[in-house]
Amino acid sequence: MVRDKPILFERYPNLKDRIPWVAIGNYPTPVQKMENLGKELEHNNLWIKRDDISTDFYGGNKIRKYEFVYGKILKSGKKIVATAGGIGTNHGLAAVFVGNQFGLKTRLYLFPQPLTWHVQRSLLLYHYLGAKIIFVKGVYRLILRLLGIRLFKRNYYLILIGASPLLGIGTSLGTLGFVNAVFELKKQIDAGEIPMPDYIFIPCGSTGTAAGLIAGCKIVGLKTKIRPVRVADAIVINTKNIARTANKVIKLLLKYDKSVPDIIINENDFDLEIDYYGSNYGVKTKRGQAAVDKIYELEGKQKDFKIETTYTGKTLAAMIDFAKQPENKEKVLLFWNTYNSVSLDEHLKNTNFNYTQLPKKFHKFYETSFQCWRIKKCLEQKRKKCPAYLCDEYRCWKVKVCSEQERKNCIAYNQLKDIIKLEEA
Numbered sequence: 426m427v428r429d430k431p432i433l434f435e436r437y438p439n440l441k442d443r444i445p446w447v448a449i450g451n452y453p454t455p456v457q458k459m460e461n462l463g464k465e466l467e468h469n470n471l472w473i474k475r476d477d478i479s480t481d482f483y484g485g486n487k488i489r490k491y492e493f494v495y496g497k498i499l500k501s502g503k504k505i506v507a508t509a510g511g512i513g514t515n516h517g518l519a520a521v522f523v524g525n526q527f528g529l530k531t532r533l534y535l536f537p538q539p540l541t542w543h544v545q546r547s548l549l550l551y552h553y554l555g556a557k558i559i560f561v562k563g564v565y566r567l568i569l570r571l572l573g574i575r576l577f578k579r580n581y582y583l584i585l586i587g588a589s590p591l592l593g594i595g596t597s598l599g600t601l602g603f604v605n606a607v608f609e610l611k612k613q614i615d616a617g618e619i620p621m622p623d624y625i626f627i628p629c630g631s632t633g634t635a636a637g638l639i640a641g642c643k644i645v646g647l648k649t650k651i652r653p654v655r656v657a658d659a660i661v662i663n664t665k666n667i668a669r670t671a672n673k674v675i676k677l678l679l680k681y682d683k684s685v686p687d688i689i690i691n692e693n694d695f696d697l698e699i700d701y702y703g704s705n706y707g708v709k710t711k712r713g714q715a716a717v718d719k720i721y722e723l724e725g726k727q728k729d730f731k732i733e734t735t736y737t738g739k740t741l742a743a744m745i746d747f748a749k750q751p752e753n754k755e756k757v758l759l760f761w762n763t764y765n766s767v768s769l770d771e772h773l774k775n776t777n778f779n780y781t782q783l784p785k786k787f788h789k790f791y792e793t794s795f796q797c798w799r800i801k802k803c804l805e806q807k808r809k810k811c812p813a814y815l816c817d818e819y820r821c822w823k824v825k826v827c828s829e830q831e832r833k834n835c836i837a838y839n840q841l842k843d844i845i846k847l848e849e850a
């Protein structure tokens with residue numbers, strides 16, 4: 426069913442004609458109890474919010490942000506959307522999918538991040554889905570590029586990294602998506618679908634998602650405390666900056682509707698988790714990988730979802746450690762799944778792994794092989810029939826069940842099993 430307005434506009438009707446918005450997602454997203462994880466951790470109140478299935482074509486947290494951001498873009502009449510992120514950016518992928526829905530062109534300015542299969546597959550997908558991708562070597566060059574777009578490209582709409590304000594600069598429209606999400610959650614609590622969470626665990630990469638939830642909880646009057654898990658550099662992700670993003674969105678709401686509570690978010694209104702990040706954005710950590718593996722076995726297989734290691738794995742690791750503490754056994758804990766669970770394998774297969782079609786500067790990211798079929802040099806005919814070929818899981822032994830003996834003798838297994846070093850964090 427296509428919604429004609431977000432819940433926020435039901436509560437504050439003055440916002441309706443003043444804040445741009447377009448329906449993209451299937452909301453509300455379900456809330457589900459994680460019984461098996463609960464049994465394992467001896468905790469009876471572990472929940473998940475399924476933003477990973479927020480559309481039929483691509484899920485994840487960005488869709489909530491884009492309902493407001495793309496509302497503005499469509500209103501502006503601009504036809505080209507430019508944005509930036511790491512070479513494996515989910516935000517960029519979401520922008521291409523959503524842009525295509527509205528007949529917009531997308532340009533992605535991409536900077537380096539640790540190389541993984543996820544990065545290789547994302548680059549293939551951006552290109553296959555029609556985005557123009559431009560490699561930018563470092564942060565300073567990126568800032569210059571984005572400044573150039575802002576000043577000289579009048580027909581471009583620029584979305585900042587993660588669709589959040591950057592150090593206080595930029596629009597709060599994306600953040601608004603997660604203020605709206607709290608109104609949605611409140612309805613689910615009132616309907617008895619989930620008890621009132623004591624804590625919500627959410628990744629924090631550019632502040633908008635977490636800050637929206639923090640502001641939303643205070644506006645709605647929920648006693649729930651947000652625990653953002655830092656997954657990017659402390660220069661951007663710190664308590665001051667998260668509070669600044671939250672206050673900025675409240676100001677935006679107040680500008681258009683004076684009946685919104687005039688409140689201020691301070692650094693004590695949320696609990697930032699900082700121990701799960703590792704040394705850099707995108708690095709895989711031991712606890713993050715363990716959380717990814719555990720949740721897939723215990724919950725993901727049955728409920729058809731996955732998480733990853735840059736954002737959601739680190740976040741779930743924080744929630745698992747928290748749930749183990751005796752003083753938290755009675756607390757209601759909600760893990761907000763911000764990753765995508767809609768299968769992209771069909772698109773991936775269509776790329777034929779033809780990375781030579783990407784701009785030359787990206788070819789070097791394919792020098793490392795994360796795929797069994799490249800290591801074994803399987804022929805085209807064999808590849809096409811194999812379930813491990815171009816599926817989102819790069820470890821073939823996770824796709825095809827093989828015996829311990831077969832693994833021992835397999836060159837792909839031996840080469841791939843430790844290909845990415847996990848950090849201690």
Ligand SMILES: Cc1ncc(COP(=O)(O)O)c(C=O)c1O
Pocket residue numbers: 485486514515516586587588589628629630631632633634635736737763764765
């Ligand atoms: C899967 C996932 N979770 C969380 C985030 C972080 O959201 P935010 O940038 O609003 O902090 C991102 C950002 O790209 C993401 O891809």
